[in-house]
Amino acid sequence: MQILCNGIISGFTIGLLALAFNAVYLPTRVFHLALGGVFAVVPFIAWQLLLWKQSWPAAIFVAVAAGVLLSLACEAFNHARLERTGSSSGAHLISSLGIYIVMVQAIALMWGNENKVLRAGVDSVVKVEQITLTHAQLLAGVISLSVLLAFYILLRFTNIGLRLRALADNPSQLALHGYNTRHLRFFAFSIAGLLASVSSLLVAYDIGFDPHGGLIALLLAIVAVIIGGRASWLGPVLGGIVLGLIRSEVAWFLSARWQDAATYALLALFLFVRPRGILGRNLRLEAQS
């Protein structure tokens, strides 16, 4: 029960990042690797502000805003331009990887390579029947769940959510109907930045952070996207929870060293047996590219 609970909570944070990735990938088909850079940089900004004796809300607000702006900058200065020149998806992926590398090295230059923590001292624990949770875990669970809910409400019940889903379905059709797809792309990138920043802060508050954790976390999230189903909005979160559960089980029964191997073995299994993921739909061949 304890392992189950730990797994679900870490699954929520993975799912949040996975949803951030898919919020860009589904509507724009951009493989947004630079999101790993956003994930890495946000806790450093919060940490710096706390060091300057700013209050927690101010630090969190500025850090999340910086995350959103960075993600937007990726679209404004890189992907929008590549899209205009009709570049291939490979070009998007590679340039995004380049941006990630630049961001991470900039962080390492400014703040050094060491591990850092956001909170000081040992976390207090909360006991509910047989389950022991730390405050950070409880916070992560509650915040990620509410952010996820807010996102799905936005997606399902608001006008802009409808447009975002339409963009994911058929961008050229949406553009023909007179909607400004460029603005919508910006919206998608800012949502991704927001979700990634929240996930990053929650993870950093729980277990600390370093400059190089971004890509590892993002790749994990992408695995969650593939497992859950790329063509679905709920899939990434489901995939994240599945991954969180499996990783905590592996850590408990084998060793934490085998977590990554188990994760990628699961990815390989899914790619072979069910490449569309748990919640994926079977598309016609023409629509799959």
Added chain:
Amino acid sequence: MNYLLHLLIYLSIYSIVAMSLNMIVGYCGLLSLAQAGYFAVGSYVYALTTLKLGFGFLPALTLAVGVAALLSLALSLPAWRFKGDSFVMVSLAVQTLFFSMFFNWSNPGAEPGTVTNLTNGPFGLAGIPKPSFFQFKADSLPSIAILSLVLATLCGLLCWRLLSSPWGRLLKSMRDDELALRGLGKNVRLAKLQVFAIACGMAAIAGAIYASYVGYINPSAASLDQSILMLCMVLVGGVSNLKGPLVGALVLLTIPELLRFAQIPDEFAANVRLMLYGVALVLMMHFRPQGIAGEYRIQ
């Protein structure tokens, strides 16, 4: 002088890697992040056979190539079905599995190189002997430089002959339109098996030279950063011809040396170098997607 020889050895090693990756990226149109894994397989097989079984240079090298070629099935079988982003993820999975294997196949109680402690985990294997075969013993810097240069030239010749042959043409057309090629009755799957086996075998050659030159190998040789660096080389230099990967290896190895002359403090040099690689990738994709000397744009 020693410094130049050292550079020459590294240039030969990375030229071989870049040429091997060129076969996958340039001739199959697939981005692979697993090349450092095969590089490390070459290093480890070479290290273990020379250290534990007392093999000479040539048998150890042959075995390293064989093992890497066999393990290339982990990439080539998925390549039958996957391309684009999916293949990148598959190669990443292979890469992570290799890294975990090198990192975790250890047991502090046992001696390194035994079945329970094959790779000695994060501490790696040390004391790998310098190459020697027949009467030739490459224990000085110039002799290793000559040896690595000869091997790089041989690999270059092999690539040139293979890729300008009808088989190379088959690969190019497979990259451009696989369905049409299958319609013409060509065995696309076999071609993929062959090209991955050759490319991974070549990466293993580079790994073996590296292990014998440095004399020490640890799992960081198989890290994702190494794979990204290797991919940077072919993407910056360009793919789908012989000179592109060579230019890429040259450029990416020259940048850190230039930084050394630019008097950048040592603690920043590594970060600045990687940052320049990142900038180079972004600029390339915007202004010259086929790379400096390449002919093919990644789809």
